[in-house]
Amino acid sequence: MDIIEKALQTASKSHEGQYRKNTDIPYITHPVAVGMMLLEAGYSEEIVAAGILHDTVEDTPLTLEDIKKDFGANIAKMVEGSSEPDKSLPWKDRKEHTIEFLKTASEEIRAVVCADKLHNIRSIIRDYEKIGEEVWTRFNAGKEQQKWYYTNVVDSLGTQSTFDLLTELQDEVDRLFWELA
Secondary structure, eight states: OOHHHHHHHHHHHHTTTOBSTTSSSBTTHHHHHHHHHHHHTTOOHHHHHHHHHTTHHHHSSOOHHHHHHHHOHHHHHHHHHTSOSOTTSOHHHHHHHHHHHHHHOOHHHHHHHHHHHHHHHHHHHHHHHHHGGGGGGGSSSOHHHHHHHHHHHHHHHTSSOOOHHHHHHHHHHHIIIIIOO
């Protein structure tokens, strides 16, 4: 079985019964969309698989050791770099850690994180166009904090270099927080 198919099966099983934040949309749509973005952008099968698996360690019982055993050390490292290390910390602390980490992260990790954030921001835009400002009530942090976070993530992702997915993310962040706002 190829690695993308295996990642799809693993993520589907791991995220079974989960839904996108305050919606009736099955959660698996998010990691699949992230993987598809990476595939369309021309990234390797390993990076695509990491994109599909990026939330498994953070949001399911799957461990980094499980990922390493089933997919190898490189994919496990990308999944680890795309995950928040300690979900028990306050929102702002977790986000500040991510912003700092991304400044020096590998190109592969930055690609996975960028695709993740790009899908998230597009989902927010779609919902914003339907329900307006109410969209911000779905999150632990409101609009201004989300604006701070996404703006800083874009800057951090571009610290070492720019790439096509990052340009798309920048455009969508600008659209959500400056054009639609």
